[in-house]
Amino acid sequence: MNAQGMVIVGAGEAGARAALTLRSLGWTGAITLVGDESRPPYERPPLSKRHLVAEEELPPSVIADDRTLRDSGIERIGGEAAVRIDRENHLVELAGGRKLPYERLLLATGARPRQLSAEGTGAGELLYLRRFEDAERLRGRLRPRARAVIIGGGFIGLETAASAAARGCAVTLLEAAPRLLTRGVPQAIAERVERLHRQAGVEVRLGAAVAAIDRAGDALAIRLADGTELAADVALAGIGAVPETALAASCGLELDNGVKADARLATSDPDIYAAGDCCSFPHPLYGGRRIRLEAWRNAKDQGAHAAAAMLGSDEPYAVLPWFWSDQYDQTLLVAGLAEPSDTVVLRDLGEAGRLYFHLGADGRLSxxxxxxxxxxxxxxxxxxxxxAEKRAAPPAEQLADPRIKLKTWLSE
Amino acid sequence: MSDPIWVEVCDAEDIEEEDVVRFDYGDRTFAVYRTDKGDYYATDGYCTHEKFHLSNGLVMGSVIECPKHNGRFDIPTGAAKRAPVCVDLTTYPVKLDADKVYIRIPS
Known part of the structure; x- marks a missing residue:
């Protein structure tokens, strides 16, 4: 056994996967998983969906319960934040004063909801969604006929709007941009999503910026930049997330839209790694472009990848970025990084839905x-x-033809 | 519990090579596979992680990948192969008779 162990700060998807992977890859020393949430690691994606739709509180979908962690020899420290990193002496200091020695350290600190800056006495009443407790607070407020105002037409806002509509709320969705899903989703899909919400009775307002939020009795009065005023019994902002970099910054690690990592996921300190929502890294499939992803699959995959890197692997992290969102009975999916200059080819699958292929200037799928x-x-x-993972280059007219099987090009 | 019974699923040709179909029997549901080598197998229909039917997943060689979260199972053994799945699938014996596929179901 090694006297010093592996320490993971952040017990979400990336941190939990890293801990389990370190063990499955054969690390026999200590593994300590530190998180400021008290409950065992759980999956966040259902928080905007089935947890909100449920009439009663649902238990979180636990990634690894305490028994599983114990059986894997992983010590979990919950409900306590890491407050300081002493790089020189390889120590992580916790809020309670305990100092954990590390051989290698993983920062999987995640991200926090971006706060809406609005004037008024009610701005502090806005809800945000990140943690289990946030979802429970929100669920309790989504009563039938409650007036719900959702600020932000990204995945969190749209999924929450769909859940609120399912609970019988009167939902208004505000998006400051002229369209929904401005990041990485093609216009054609954004328009279909908008139609889906309107059909469900959600009032979608595009180009709607919030100017002020005031208390109005038990409700909130939300004033838009154009002067419109909306009454809300419950209001949620889902306007993006900010990477949690304070710990990394305080010990002098390089930052660049998150904790700056290299292609292996090592930070500017070779004994400290980063994974998940907090981590920015150069993507080899896109010419080394530096990106940061806020997505479940990326957190899971980077956690596992960072574990291997902590044990000495030199492999670059080259997984195709992947996002999904469930709204009503529909799922929308994006894999890869689309460029505005891409040619978009539609394959209409009839009742099974639609696929959009994004072809780069080189004729390959991006x-x-x-x-x-x-x-x-x-x-x-x-x-x-x-x-897309293969960067295949099928002819556009064949991609558009649903009679030609996609498997045709997979085996090439 | 009485003896298992053999139940007809479909014609052998109804499952493409490297593919999977859904088969419902009573209140139970199964996934019946044909691997890249042409062998037939059967498992429980739903993924052990969340309730998504594996017949909508992708068969790659002798591995089935869940359509929802891309967890993977070894088809012949049902063994969980990739996170987020960690619980194995139950498998069922399969036989071919006169170009029809049968699975043995505990009744």
Missing amino acids: AVSGMGPSEAIAKPFRQAELL
Whole structure:
């Protein structure tokens, strides 16, 4: 046994996967997983979906319960934040004063919801969604006929709007930009998503910036830049996330839109690694472009990748970026990084949904996106995703023809 | 519990090579596979992580990948192969008879 162990700060998806992977890859020394949330690591994606739709509180989807962690020889320290890193002496100091020696350290500190800056006496009443407790607080407020105002037309805002509509709320969704899903989702899908919400009775207001939020009795009065005033019994902002970099900054690690990591996920200190929402890294599939992803699969995959890197692997992290969102009975999926200059080819799958192929200037697939009924779109999208992963270059007119199987190009 | 019974699923040709179909029997549901080598197998229908039907997943060689979160199972053994899945799938014996696929279901 090594006297010094592996320490992981952040017990979300990336941190938990890293801890489990370190053990499964054969590390026999100590592993300590530190998180400021008291409950065992759990999956965040359901928080905006089934947890909000449920009439009663649902237990969190636990990634690894305390028994599993104990059986794997992983010590979990919950409800206590790491407050300082002493790089010289390889120590992590916790809020309670305990000092953990590390051989290698992983920062999986995640991100926090970006706060809306608005004037008024009610701005502090806005809800945000990140943690289990946030979802429970929100669920309790989504009563039938409650007036729910959701600020932000990204994944969190749209999924929350869909859940609120399912609970019978009167939902208004505000997006400051002229369209929904401005980051990485093609216009055609954004328009279909907008239609879906309108059909469900959600009032979608585009180009709607919030100017002020005031208390009005038990409700909130939300004033828009154009002077419109909306009454809300519950209001949530989902306007992006800010990487948690304070710990990294305080010990002098380099930052660049997050904790700056190299292609292996090592930070500017070779004994400290980063993974998940807090981590920015150069992506080898996109010419080394530095990106940071806020996505479940990335957190899971980077956690596992960082674990291997901490044990000496030199492999670059080269997984295709991947996002999904469930809204009503539809799933939308994006794999890869689409460029505005890409040629977009539609493959209409009829009742199974639609696939959009993004072809770069070189004729190769840079990304795919899709939308359709959750069960039906999954398989065709996965095949399309594998094509994008290979950077395949199928002829556009054949991609558009649903009679030609996608498998045709997979085996090439 | 009485003896298992053999139940007809479909024609052998109804499952493409490297593919999977859904088969419902009573209140139970299964996934029936044909691997890249042409062998037939059967497992429980739903992924052990969340309730998504594996017949909507992708068969790659002798591995099935769940459509929702891309967890993977070894088809012949049902063994969980990749996170987030960690619980193995139950498998069921399969036989071919006169170009029809049968699975043995505990009744």
